[in-house]
Every structure is written in C-alpha cells, then in structure tokens.
Amino acid sequence: MRTGARPLILALALLLGCNGSRDQLLADLQSPRPEVRALAVKKLAGQGNPDDLVLFTRAAKDFAAIVRAEAAVALGESQDARVVDLLGELLEDQDEEVQGRAAMALSKVNNEKAKAYLTLQYGRRGRATRQVIVQALKNANVPGAMAEVVAAEARSQWDRNQLALTEGALPERVGAAEELGKSGRPDAVNRLLPLVRDSQVILAAAAVRGLGDAGDKRAVSPIALLLEENFPELRESAIHALMKLQDPVATQRLQLVAVEKSAVSPLAIDAIVSFPRTPQTDASLCAIVMEGAPAEALVAGRSMRTRGGCSVDTIGERLARPATAASGLQAVEGLGPAALPLLGKVVPWLSHSDATLRLLAVEAVAEVGDASVVPALQKLYEQEVKGLEALRADWVTQALPEKFGVGFDPSTMPPTPSTPGLKDERPSRHADLLGRVKELNAARVRESGRDVVRHRVPTELYDDVAPERLVPLATLLRALGALKAPGALELLTGYTQDSSAALRVAALVGLARLGPEGVNVAKAGLVEPDRDLQKALAQVLAEAGEAGQAALIEMLPKMGSEKLLVLDALTRAGAVPGSASTQLQAVVREGGPEAALAAALLGRIQAKDAVPTLVKALDEPNSVARRDVLLALGSIGDAQAADAVAKDLFHDLPEIRAAAASSLRKLGSAAHADQLEALKADYFRTVREAAGAAPASASTASEGAP
Incomplete structure (x- = not known):
C-alpha cells in the first residue's frame, strides 16, 4: 500500500508546490x-x-x-x-x-x-x-519602415501648420509661417509670399523669416523691397532672410541700409560680406568704406583687404581736404596694407592740430603696417606722456595699505559697550567662515590647474585723469606694438601693470603683435578679471599667427568660464594649432557651451585622436554641443564613428538630424544608406538636403511634397 501510494503523493506535492508558487507570485x-x-x-x-x-x-x-x-x-x-x-x-x-x-x-x-x-x-x-x-x-x-514613418510625420506637420496658418490665432499663425518656410516646399513659398505685405507686422516678419529658410530665390525681390519699410523688426527679418538666400541681386538695396547709420546697418554689411563675390558686392563694400559709420566702414574695409582694396584716387581726394579727411582716414584704417600707396597723404595728419584727426591718423598708419612712420609716432608718444605727467603724478608716493591696521580689523573688535561682560563672537565667526570659503575656493582652483585671478588693488584714492583723456596714449601704445617699434617690448611691458584698464589693454594688445617675445608677456593678461580686456587680447592673439594661437591653447586649461572667449577668438580667426587636440578634448569632456566651439575646432584640424572623445560626448542626451560634435566627426572622416552618428538620424530635433545625415554621408557608411534614403522625405528642407535630396527649388511643386 505504501509503495502504490508513493506516485500519488508525489503528484499531489508537485501540484501543491505549483499552486503555492503561483499564490506567492500573486501575493x-x-x-x-x-x-x-x-x-x-x-x-x-x-x-x-x-x-x-x-x-x-x-x-x-x-x-x-x-x-x-x-x-x-x-x-x-x-x-x-x-x-x-x-x-x-x-x-x-x-x-x-x-x-x-x-x-x-x-x-x-x-x-x-x-x-x-x-x-x-x-x-x-x-x-x-x-x-x-x-x-x-x-x-x-x-516594408520601408523608416521611410513610411518619416513621410507620415512630414504629412502631419504640413497639415498641422497649414491649418494653424489659416485658422489659428495670431501667435499660432506666426509660428506656422516660420515652420512652413522651414519645409522648403514650393507650395509653402506660394503661401508665404502674399503674407510679406500683411498689415500685421509680426506676421509679415514671420513670413519673411520662413521664406529665408525655404531657400527659394523667388522670394529675394519681394523681401528686398521690405528694406524700405520703417519697422525695425521687419527690416531685420528681411536682412537675415536675404543673408540665407545668398543672392547678390539685393546688394544695392542692402548698401543703402548699410550707409544710413541705423541700428540695422551692421546687419546689412554682414549680409553683403556673406554674398558670393561679384563686382557689384565689391563696389558696394567700397562705397560703405567711404560713406558708412566708423564701425561699419571698418568692417567693410577689412573685408576688402583680401579683395584687392578700393580705388585709392577717391580716398586720396578725401584725404586732401580737412572736411572729408575723417572718412578718408577711416577708409585707410579699414583697408590696412591695401592702402599703402596712400601712406604719404596720411602722415601729414599725424601733426594736425585737430586731436580727432591725429588719432584717426595714428590708427590708420598702424593698420597700414609701414615702419617708416615709427619716429613720428614715438614723438607723439613723448608729447602725450609729457602732457599727462602732471595729471598722473601720485598724490601718495607710498603704496596704499592692503591690510587693516592694529585695532581696526573687524574680526578682532571687542564686544560692544551695550552688552557689558558679554563677548560677541559674531564678527570672528563671520570672518572665519569667509576665510574657510576663500581657502576652499583657492584649493579647488589649484587642483584644477587654473591660475587664481587676483583683483587689482587701486594705487590711488582718486585719479585726476578721466578715462577718455587716456585714449590717445592708449592708441599710440597699440600702434607702436603693431609697427614693432624699437624698444616697444620694454615700453609696453611697463604699462601692463598700469592702474588704467585702458592703458593695460592697449599695452597687452600691442605686445601680442610684437611676435613670440611679446606674446609670452601678453598671455598673462588672459587671467585678468576684466572681461573686456580678456576678449580684446584673445582676439588679437588669435590673429597673431602660430605664436599667439599656441599661447591661447597653452592658457586654456588654466582658465574657467573665460575659455569661451578664447575658443570664440580662435573660431573667428579660422586657425588653430594642430597640436591643440589634447586641450580641446578636455574642454569637450567638461561639457557646456565651450564644448561646442571646441568640437568645431577639433573638426577643423581633423584630429583623428579625438574621435573616441567625440563619440563619448554623444552619450550625453542633453548636450548643447551635440550638433557640433556630429559635424566634427564628419569632418574628421573616421568611419568607426558611423554607428554612433547614425543614432541621431532618429533625433526629434531637425538640426541634429541634419548634422547626423551630413556627417554620415561624409563617413560613407553603406550600412545606413536606407536610413538616409528615408530622410529624403523629411519635413524639413535642411534634413532632406543633408540626406542627399535635390533642393526643393529645383523641383516642381508636386515633386517638392514629401
């Protein structure tokens, strides 16, 4: 009986075990x-x-x-x-x-x-x-899974924006106008063109911005007519749109805006400079050199330096008369070395009785770069120093104290009389707390390898010289450095510790133009607390060739938030040493807005050793540098990065998808050809063209629809 019951007992045990397990799962x-x-x-x-x-x-x-x-x-x-x-x-x-x-x-x-x-x-x-x-x-x-969902998304966005433009409230219509333009479809251009004359300026400006993004040259003439309007927002939108459309046909109207000396004049000059070079654009820039405001004339003149300059005869005629000499000197300053034939007509203005014209002449000869004028500048420098000698004399010959005297330190003050017998520990505790905070901050800076920024202690209680009175001296210091005058290194080095910020900036800028020795002295100014000084010095060092650029890269690890100024200066100069990869990678790893500029520079020097760092940076989902990292990987051209880049073909932001598609095409990865083909149906024109689609403006209206 026991033997026959054993299988039944085992079966019951298994059944109870299973039920018990299920009961446990339910619990x-x-x-x-x-x-x-x-x-x-x-x-x-x-x-x-x-x-x-x-x-x-x-x-x-x-x-x-x-x-x-x-x-x-x-x-x-x-x-x-x-x-x-x-x-x-x-x-x-x-x-x-x-x-x-x-x-x-x-x-x-x-x-x-x-x-x-x-x-x-x-x-x-x-x-x-x-x-x-x-x-x-x-x-x-x-079949064609990605192509189907991309096309469906494009249709949904198109229908939604059309409906909002037609039936939405004003803010919705404004947003829809811009989004329709970004599609780049010919039908979008047809819908937006009538809106550029809408009575609601905010909607008209949005339509103009949309037409700029659409990239269709049919919009150039209607947008150019808006430059005659009086609404600043509309004119600004029109200039930005023309800059994107890149059609020199609008040059003449932009020139009129550039010389009117209004708030949008700088934008108009930027637009003309960005256009493909034509005889018309060159002529317009030369006209701005002569007729524009000083800042705009300088920008136009600098852009003409590499284009052969402007007519020296016209500028010479202006230099011959005091009434027009100022504009002539501004033109020479902008053209720089291209205006060398006019140097003989500029030098006499160095000794003119009008201080403004003398100052313009100093700036002009400094930009021309001919050392023959150095003796005249040295004479002017001596006269300027002599005129300031009495005003700049120290009232107190001894250095001002930097510490509290005995009995005046708040941390050692005795208790107040109102509380006899009660010791007030608040001042000492306050001082101890601040001291500990300062020590911790200093230790953190030392550990990071950065230099401690020391704020300059004033040497005088009061300065008799107004800052504007020092402008001529500062201009002469910059000029002596630019022309590499004899003894300029020692002279300018002495001014780097001057109490005047204007003179310190001038001395450091002049030193940066003296070559490697001057650069070695000037680079210390990058850790000054004055941001304007840092910005000016960084820009000059970036333009000073390999020595200046190497100094910027050397100082990069020692800087904090000032890194952005250095990287921006290198980006504007369009040059960076090939040996800068290690320092730039460190900036990319730190993240932040600086990482975007650092990544772009790594792409410019095609630093193959930076590929692992850039690929790892893509792991950060909220990185502000994502687009620049993707473009950098495409510029470097290492096919090993293709899989990491391809992930962003699915990104929800069109600018990221466009960057990924553009880079992937450069990397030449056949494994992702289907995904690129699918993006040719994307809603956004920039994504379609980055993926390899033909521009919508070259297609018929029906072909432009995804």
Missing part, C-alpha cells in the same frame, strides 16, 4: 517593492495563463516605471487585440524604457491598429523611442 503583485512586483509580472507572463491578462492590465497602471515596462512586455506576449489601446497609452508613457517596451509589444500584436499607433507616435517621441518604433515596424514586416 508579490501587492508588494511595496517595485522590483518584486515587476519580477512577479515577468514570471506570471512566462506561465502563459490567459486569465492573467487582467493582472497585466492592472500592472500597466502601476506608479513604478519598471513594473509598467514588464506589463507592456506581458501584454505583447498575449498577442490579444484587446490590449492594443492600452499599449498605445504606454507608448506615450513619460519613461523612455516603457515607451520602447510598448513599441516592441505592439509589433507582436501586429495588426493595422497597432501599426497605426506606432506610425502616429513616431513624430511625437524622442530619439531612443523613434529608433525602437522603426525596429518594431520592421519586426512586423512593414
């Missing part, structure tokens, strides 16, 4: 620990019991993302058509992991409604989920 669903609930959902899903669907439905509403993610998987494994709507909700979950699990679950249900959810949500989700959605559609055997 775990009520656990306060999310990971326990998630594991219970996973194990129950593995049992394949149809009656558990209601449990998974309840788990899909759990407050913990880990539980909702497992519930999405379990619902998908059921392949029950009734769960499609619930999975569609999970596809909109705030957690990306849940979104991805829901997308893959919908692919297992694999009906038309599930595919519709996946297609709809592609345009609403972030990069990671968009990538999973495409993979889910592929798993569901949808």
